[in-house]
Amino acid sequence: MLDDAIQAQLKAYLERLQRPIELVASLDDSANSQQMHTLLTQVAALSDKVSLRTDGDNPRRPSFGVAQPGDAPRIHFAGLPMGHEFTSLVLALLQTGGHPPKVEQAVIDQIKALPGSFKFETFISLSCHNCPDVVQALNLMAVLNPGVTSTMIDGALFQDEVNARQIMAVPTVYLNDAKFGQGRMTVEEVLAQVDTGASARAAAEISQKAPFDVLVVGGGPAGAAAAIYAARKGIRTGVLAERFGGQVMDTLGIENFISVKETEGPKLAMALEQHVKAYDVDVMNLQRAAKLIPASEAGGLIEVQLDNGATLKSRSVILATGARWREMNVPGEKDYKAKGVCFCPHCDGPLFKGKRVAVIG
Ligand SMILES: Cc1cc2nc3c(=O)[nH]c(=O)nc-3n(C[C@H](O)[C@H](O)[C@H](O)COP(=O)(O)OP(=O)(O)OC[C@H]3O[C@@H](n4cnc5c(N)ncnc54)[C@H](O)[C@@H]3O)c2cc1C
Structure with missing residues (x-):
């Protein structure tokens, strides 16, 4: 799954782990589960601070969580975090393992002080270059605040959920089962939305x-x-x-x-x-x-x-307020944004595989 060069690179990164971490896999008999098992076995073999369990009880299969041993995982990957998401995996491993994140101390303090429970689920495609930033922002929040969980869901693998939730653009983020946002978001942008006192401050x-x-x-x-x-x-x-x-x-x-x-x-x-x-x-x-x-x-x-x-x-x-996506001002355009009207062919394209599409512009 990981070639020799990537393994060598990852091994070097994992030397930065300051404490043990555990990968908790929830698998089934599918080929995707086998691939995930291979990936996780390879990752665990690269550092004596990384261990692997395969008795996870996450209903999304295949998926795996990243946690400190003894803790329930707060970061989950439902799907293989390869392609653009590989960096999300590396950062999840390092940050769970105590490696300090590269964000301002004020942001870290704001995340830690956030009260309440936040279950974030981010639907992604592996070819979307905007998705990892969102996944990484939410994963960071999950690392720093025990009230936050973050799950990356590969839409191509969990098509039933994509169809049930009528997701037609990635990244699409749900918070506590309600639609939260769509498109690229930084951790500061997420915080501005969930930290209700932040705007007044x-x-x-x-x-x-x-x-x-x-x-x-x-x-x-x-x-x-x-x-x-x-x-x-x-x-x-x-x-x-x-x-x-x-x-x-x-x-x-x-x-x-x-x-x-x-x-x-x-x-x-x-x-x-x-x-x-x-x-x-x-x-x-x-x-x-x-x-x-x-x-x-x-x-x-x-x-x-x-x-x-x-x-x-x-x-x-x-x-210097620049420009925005050019819209056509046709009826329904605003209502169907991210539900069929999209602006990023290589991000959202995979969700339209096999469907009839019209390209404008
Ligand atoms: C997908 C994509 C690919 C591109 N690729 C290239 C490329 O390869 N090469 C190239 O030269 N150009 C490329 N461009 C175009 C380039 O990004 C723009 O020309 C450039 O960003 C314009 O700069 P700007 O500062 O004028 O405006 P923008 O980049 O549009 O910035 C506008 C700023 O104003 C802010 N703003 C807007 N309204 C308000 C408000 N009411 N209050 C406060 N802030 C506000 C916005 O948040 C933003 O910070 C690409 C653009 C896109 C979308």
């Missing part, structure tokens, strides 16, 4: 901010460039972004960024963020501007009102 914090010289609305490449140019002049600069990174977060291969032969969208977005944060720029991510009130009406400074009720003031505002 953010609004209070943002409203306290002193006026900016330049406030950029939009955190894509254009907004990032504008912020860097402004901050380099030594003026007070802020960036307000619904989703920092913008559209490049939705793509993988970028080959026309001159001087960089090829890169990937999320990598470019991370580089943009690091570049912006190298300057004194106040980045307010996951915040949506709802209304702009010109200086003439607001009494001196321009006001930007946010969805969460907060207001920011600035001497100048740069709007």
Whole structure:
């Protein structure tokens, strides 16, 4: 299942485990179960800190959980986490084994403090490049908070569930059996939705901010460039972004960024963020501007009102709000989004195998 090179690489990663972990498999007689057993046996053989049990009682078969010995697994993989999901498996192993995650301490603290029970189920396809980020965000929450479980479900393997829940786009996330979200989501975005106090806390914090010289609305490449140019002049600069990174977060291969032969969208977005944060720029991510009130009406400074009720003031505002998926404005389009109307052929394509499709554009 895993070739020699991958095994050698994984073995090196597993040396970072700080405590034992257990793989708990729930299998049946199917060929997929055999493949999963082979994979898990190979993984367990790569480190004396990894053990394998095959007496799991998860009704989804084949599936396996990752846990510390003695604990019930909170991370589950229903399907083989190969393809784009292999990284999700590696991170689940490492983080369950005590390897520190690469996220800000404030995010870790927010996850740990989250009260309640959260059962996340993420339907994916192995060819979807947006899915692993969602799986990894939810897995991280499950590692850090005992009230959270996260299950990756390969839609191709659990077709009955896909049909019963009428899932027609991946990733699709369910929380406590109700539809939670669809599409790429960062851990911060998930937290903003489930941590009910977070929005009010953010609004209070943002409203306290002193006026900016330049406030950029939009955190894509254009907004990032504008912020860097402004901050380099030594003026007070802020960036307000619904989703920092913008559209490049939705793509993988970028080959026309001159001087960089090829890169990937999320990598470019991370580089943009690091570049912006190298300057004194106040980045307010996951915040949506709802209304702009010109200086003439607001009494001196321009006001930007946010969805969460907060207001920011600035001497100048740069709007770099980019673009969105182009819609056709035909009846039913909005209602059927992610239920048959999709925007990512290579992510969602596998769910339409054998079905009649129309391609527009
Ligand atoms: C799948 C895909 C593949 C692509 N591949 C390539 C490629 O290979 N090469 C290439 O050159 N280009 C590619 N593009 C296009 C490229 O991503 C865009 O041209 C570029 O991102 C535009 O940058 P931008 O900063 O103007 O806007 P965007 O990237 O659209 O960013 C807009 C920003 O504004 C924010 N925003 C919007 N409304 C609000 C609001 N009300 N309040 C707060 N924030 C708001 C958004 O959250 C986002 O941060 C691709 C795009 C997609 C979707």
